[in-house]
Amino acid sequence: MNNVTPMVREVDKIIANLLIAEGAVVIPEVGALRVVRRAAKRISSRQVEPPYRTVEFLSQTEGTSLVEAIACAAGCTEAQAREICRRWVEQVSHEGQLLIGGVGQLREKSFLLDEEFDRRLNPRGHEPVTVRRRGGHGILWTLAAVAIVCGIGACGWIFFDRAGRYEAPITVVLQESVAPSADADTVSVSEQAAVAVTEGSPTSVAASTAGTSDPVPSGAADEGRRTASAAGAASTATSVAMEPQRLVSGRTYVVFGVYSTLENARRAVKEATRTEAAFEASIYRYGSKFMVSVYASDQPEEAAAFVRRHASTWPDIWSYRAR
Numbered sequence: 263m264n265n266v267t268p269m270v271r272e273v274d275k276i277i278a279n280l281l282i283a284e285g286a287v288v289i290p291e292v293g294a295l296r297v298v299r300r301a302a303k304r305i306s307s308r309q310v311e312p313p314y315r316t317v318e319f320l321s322q323t324e325g326t327s328l329v330e331a332i333a334c335a336a337g338c339t340e341a342q343a344r345e346i347c348r349r350w351v352e353q354v355s356h357e358g359q360l361l362i363g364g365v366g367q368l369r370e371k372s373f374l375l376d377e378e379f380d381r382r383l384n385p386r387g388h389e390p391v392t393v394r395r396r397g398g399h400g401i402l403w404t405l406a407a408v409a410i411v412c413g414i415g416a417c418g419w420i421f422f423d424r425a426g427r428y429e430a431p432i433t434v435v436l437q438e439s440v441a442p443s444a445d446a447d448t449v450s451v452s453e454q455a456a457v458a459v460t461e462g463s464p465t466s467v468a469a470s471t472a473g474t475s476d477p478v479p480s481g482a483a484d485e486g487r488r489t490a491s492a493a494g495a496a497s498t499a500t501s502v503a504m505e506p507q508r509l510v511s512g513r514t515y516v517v518f519g520v521y522s523t524l525e526n527a528r529r530a531v532k533e534a535t536r537t538e539a540a541f542e543a544s545i546y547r548y549g550s551k552f553m554v555s556v557y558a559s560d561q562p563e564e565a566a567a568f569v570r571r572h573a574s575t576w577p578d579i580w581s582y583r584a585r
Contacts, residue, residue: 266363273350274363276331278379281317281365286325290347292360294320295373297383309390315383317366319373504528506545506552509584514565516557517582520548527552538575553582 277295280287285297298318303311333343354361360368366376375383506524509515518534521527524545531543534556541556556579557568565581572579 267353269346270350270353271363272335273328273332273346274365276335277328277362278365278382280326280328280331281379282382284326287331288323288325288327289351290327290329290344292351292368293371294322294324295368296320296324305390308393310393311388312386312391314388316380317373317375317383319368319371321371504531504545506547509546509548509553510558511584512560514559514562514581514583515546515553515555516565516568517580518543518554518556518576519578520551520553522551524552527554530554538572 277287277289281295281297286294288294295317297315299315300313302313305311329340329343329347332338332346333340336343336346338346351360354363358370362368362376364376365379366374368374381387506527518541519527519530521530527545531545531554534541534543534554538556543554543556544558546553546555557565559565559568562581562583569579569581
């Protein structure tokens with residue numbers, strides 16, 4: 263239609279904008295136009311037509327009235343807008359068809375979409391999409407096998423690591439009895455050596471040697487007593503280190519780790535002392551948790567130097583000054 267009036271073009275724009283923005287428009291004495299979405303459709307074994315939007319005609323009235331839209335756009339009364347709508351319908355209707363410029367045409371309750379408006383509704387177009395073939399389940403089985411192997415390895419590592427952590431220490435206890443002899447510089451020593459495996463070890467071995475005839479200097483007996491005393495003191499210190507202590511305000515601690523349970527903290531103490539003999543690990547209360555410290559000093563510089571010395575072996579240790 264070459265003799266389209268400005269009024270017709272403006273109403274056509276109003277209809278197009280209503281369909282884009284609200285998805286429906288009601289044309290009095292004609293019906294309603296509504297934007298609908300069509301699902302994807304397979305057109306071959308490897309190609310699929312993508313989903314798209316189109317316009318369909320409805321006999322019932324659903325959506326915004328064209329009369330109201332004209333009145334709002336033109337700033338006129340409803341009666342004037344209704345008259346404009348009537349004149350528009352008369353001018354765009356020809357031989358049973360209703361032609362909406364830039365939108366499409368309605369013919370026998372079937373709406374044919376204009377190409378320009380179709381590009382506005384479907385900016386990606388209607389080109390078929392190629393579907394990639396599945397590569398089978400080989401990759402899935404491979405991934406499952408790798409996951410199983412990793413799981414078994416992780417379980418084995420955890421088991422042997424815990425077994426190493428719970429390995430019971432072996433304590434050697436020497437019991438001596440000294441009997442005086444005629445010689446003031448020598449004593450006759452009867453030694454009983456017992457090797458006891460503590461913390462529920464399944465085996466214990468005891469050996470005793472008595473009645474030795476060779477004289478032993480009295481200094482050997484003193485050395486044995488000092489060894490036993492040192493072992494007892496170490497055992498007492500270990501038991502004290504395993505109990506949580508209170509932090510001293512102003513003192514700087516080198517932190518090995520912070521743990522939620524006392525049991526985990528005790529395991530960390532064993533691990534630290536077993537790995538590094540220079541560590542004097544202790545447990546402190548840290549709020550609701552337990553902090554394991556391997557060094558403490560009143561001078562922050564000394565604690566910082568300790569951290570630097572052991573950074574290559576234990577890069578995660580850090581210093582903390584108690585408030």
